[in-house]
Amino acid sequence: MSQAIEIERHRPYLLKFAMLQLRDASAAEDAVQETLLAAIQGVQGFAGQSALRTWLVGILKHKIIDHLRRQSREAPLQSSDDEFSLEDLDALFQSDGHYSGSPQVWISPDAVLTQKKFFEALEVCLGALPDKSAKAFMMREVMGMETTEICKALGITSTNCWVLLYRARMALRACLEAGWFDAAKVS
Amino acid sequence: MLTCKEASRLQSQALDRNLRLGERLTLRVHMGLCDACTKVSRQMDFLRRALRAYPGPDDDGKG
Numbered sequence: 001m002s003q004a005i006e007i008e009r010h011r012p013y014l015l016k017f018a019m020l021q022l023r024d025a026s027a028a029e030d031a032v033q034e035t036l037l038a039a040i041q042g043v044q045g046f047a048g049q050s051a052l053r054t055w056l057v058g059i060l061k062h063k064i065i066d067h068l069r070r071q072s073r074e075a076p077l078q079s080s081d082d083e084f085s086l087e088d089l090d091a092l093f094q095s096d097g098h099y100s101g102s103p104q105v106w107i108s109p110d111a112v113l114t115q116k117k118f119f120e121a122l123e124v125c126l127g128a129l130p131d132k133s134a135k136a137f138m139m140r141e142v143m144g145m146e147t148t149e150i151c152k153a154l155g156i157t158s159t160n161c162w163v164l165l166y167r168a169r170m171a172l173r174a175c176l177e178a179g180w181f182d183a184a185k186v187s
Numbered sequence: 188m189l190t191c192k193e194a195s196r197l198q199s200q201a202l203d204r205n206l207r208l209g210e211r212l213t214l215r216v217h218m219g220l221c222d223a224c225t226k227v228s229r230q231m232d233f234l235r236r237a238l239r240a241y242p243g244p245d246d247d248g249k250g
Contacts, residue, residue: 013242016242093190099227103227109233110236116243116244118243119243119244137238141241165202169234170199173230173231176230176234177230
């Protein structure tokens with residue numbers, strides 16, 4: 001059963017991945033548990049053409065989507081919810097619609113994609129996003145789902161979906177600028 | 188003429204849906220004149236690449 005041990009070794013990594021998207025420790029545990037079970041049962045189907053971790057993440061993504069659907073069924077989002085208003089972003093702009101602090105040039109940003117520390121900073125910024133904005137954003141960008149699928153899974157309109165994604169991008173760019181790109185210039 | 192605030196919203200939506208022709212044109216005109224929005228647009232594109240690469244370099248399985 002060395003394959004089961006090999007699969008089990010990826011649990012901490014999968015848990016971190018699930019936690020960022022589900023933002024609920026017990027749901028994340030469940031999704032990972034289901035993934036590992038499915039993987040152990042279906043390991044014959046793993047042809048080894050991709051890395052084991054990539055294959056596991058593929059299974060986990062489906063489990064995460066199931067959990068997100070369940071969460072939104074159990075606690076449907078209200079259209080009156082604060083996260084659908086963009087008032088929290090007003091501070092980023094002056095009253096005439098210009099940026100209050102002028103955006104910086106991020107020098108060769110893609111070089112950071114090989115740095116573990118950058119992804120740690122990114123996780124801190126993702127963790128600071130409001131719950132629904134973070135979920136919608138992770139579904140869109142990490143899972144690569146189309147907005148129509150995200151709307152369906154979260155039970156919201158496309159307009160509200162775009163609002164969540166917009167907030168996530170604006171908040172993340174501000175957070176990374178302050179927490180990473182500006183800080184990197186100083187050091 | 189769009190404000191930067193309105194432009195940023197369209198820039199984000201451009202990553203999620205096909206903008207209408209009119210939207211694309213007003214956005215292009217604004218970006219042609221606005222340095223701040225050009226930077227933000229590049230940053231939004233970068234965010235997409237960063238999240239595609241998430242969770243980043245592997246601990247053990249190098250390569």
